[in-house]
Amino acid sequence: MTSQIFALVFLAAVFHASWNLIAKRAASAGAAFVLAYRFSSTVLLAPWVIYVLVVNGMAWSGTVVGFILLSSVIHLAYGLSLQRGYQVADLSVVYPIGRGTGPVLASAGAYLWLGEDPSFSKIGGMLCVVAGVLLIATQGNWRIFSQARAWTGVRWGLLVGLLIACYTVADAYSVKWLYIAPVVLDWFCGLTITLIMAPTAWVRRQAVIQQMQGKWRLAVAVGLLSPLGYILVLYALQQGAQVSMIAPLREMSLMIGTVASFFILKEKVSAARLAGCLAIIAGVIALAQP
Numbered sequence: 001m002t003s004q005i006f007a008l009v010f011l012a013a014v015f016h017a018s019w020n021l022i023a024k025r026a027a028s029a030g031a032a033f034v035l036a037y038r039f040s041s042t043v044l045l046a047p048w049v050i051y052v053l054v055v056n057g058m059a060w061s062g063t064v065v066g067f068i069l070l071s072s073v074i075h076l077a078y079g080l081s082l083q084r085g086y087q088v089a090d091l092s093v094v095y096p097i098g099r100g101t102g103p104v105l106a107s108a109g110a111y112l113w114l115g116e117d118p119s120f121s122k123i124g125g126m127l128c129v130v131a132g133v134l135l136i137a138t139q140g141n142w143r144i145f146s147q148a149r150a151w152t153g154v155r156w157g158l159l160v161g162l163l164i165a166c167y168t169v170a171d172a173y174s175v176k177w178l179y180i181a182p183v184v185l186d187w188f189c190g191l192t193i194t195l196i197m198a199p200t201a202w203v204r205r206q207a208v209i210q211q212m213q214g215k216w217r218l219a220v221a222v223g224l225l226s227p228l229g230y231i232l233v234l235y236a237l238q239q240g241a242q243v244s245m246i247a248p249l250r251e252m253s254l255m256i257g258t259v260a261s262f263f264i265l266k267e268k269v270s271a272a273r274l275a276g277c278l279a280i281i282a283g284v285i286a287l288a289q290p
Contacts, residue, residue, distance in 0.1 A: 006288065008236040009249045015229030016253035017260060019222045026218045032211040033219060034079050035197045040223025042190045049187045058184060067174045068185060071167055072192035078163040079193075085156030097157025099254065100133045102164030103247040109169040110243035114176075122244055125286030129248040132279030136254050140272030168247050175238040182234030186227045229253075245287050255280045 026033045058064075085094040107126055110116040174180045201208050212219070236246055255277045 005236045005239060005241045006249075008232045008239075009241075009246060010252060012229040012232035012236075013250060013252040013256055015225045015232070016250070017257040019225035019229065020253070020257060021260065022218050022221050022225070026215040026222075029211040029215050031080070031083060031197070032201065032208040033215060033222075034083070035194065035201050035208070036212055036216065036219035037223040037226060038190045038194045038197070040220045041227045042187065042194055044220070044224055045183060045187050045190075045227060048183055052181050052184055056181065058181070059179070064174075064178055064180060067170060067178060068180070068188045069192065071170050071174065071185065072189045072196075074163055074167040074170060075189055076193045076196060078160065078167060081156065081159050081163060085153065085160060089153030089156055094153045094157045094160065096134050096136075096138055097154055098160030098164065099251060100130045101158060101161030102168070103251060104130060105161055105165030106168040106247035107244035109165055110172070110247075113169060114172060114243060116242045116244050118244065121286045125283040125288075126244065126248040128279050128283030128286060129251050130283075132276040132283060133251050133254055135276030135279060136258055136273045138272070140270070140275070165247075168243060171234060172237045172243045172246075175234050182231045182238060183227075185234065186231050190227065248283060249287060252280060252284065 023033070023037075029036070052058075082094070082098065085098075103126055107116075107118075107122075111118050171185060174185050175182050233246060233250060237243065258273050258277055
């Protein structure tokens with residue numbers, strides 16, 4: 001792994017942790033907030049996309065359009081499934097299961113369909129990162145899985161993890177083999193999702209307006225940070241990085257969020273969270289090996 005690729009993924013993780021901290025402040029807005037920040041990203045990134053299309057052009061084909069639509073549907077399903085999972089189960093179960101299984105399934109998909117070769121260091125690093133994610137998110141309290149409600153969360157978490165793996169592999173194919181510019185891919189996905197959600201939002205416009213009161217600045221911030229973080233990941237993939245390496249590395253965002261909560265929010269970091277951070281660092285080191 002080159003220093004440039006690591007820098008791209010690390011910066012993407014910083015953006016990811018940042019927008020998640022911001023989005024937590026607007027959790028009550030639900031799907032309305034998702035639509036708001038997707039719409040914001042579509043407006044904010046439009047000049048960049050126009051520049052890329054004018055200067056570099058783009059080879060359109062049925063396959064290109066198909067993968068853009070496929071990515072849009074998967075990302076929308078991911079967002080709605082995550083939201084539904086949080087409604088019917090505990091975040092402390094849904095989130096770690098989804099973020100933990102996503103890299104494993106994405107790496108398996110890369111080995112099966114993208115022709116990537118597994119190695120001992122990559123598999124070991126991936127498992128370290130997944131273990132770190134689970135430790136940070138659950139704080140080592142494995143007893144939460146003994147509750148009946150937890151298994152509802154497990155099912156939704158597995159679905160979220162599967163969708164993470166699906167969009168990771170599909171988007172990697174789009175930027176590496178179809179040569180779709182990452183910003184163009186993400187922008188068209190955001191535009192498609194906005195168009196899909198807009199009719200329902202219009203019917204519920206009074207409720208949406210009420211839910212978004214005082215939250216538009218947050219939506220604009222997330223609308224900028226969220227796509228930028230993912231675009232950096234796609235650029236890393238386009239430059240030759242492997243999905244089996246990038247998918248686990250993205251989970252550095254959870255470690256960064258934990259560190260930020262300690263220094264910025266003055267939250268207490270438990271031994272389990274500290275161990276999780278160390279496990280992620282060990283996994284990153286292992287993934288960096290040739």
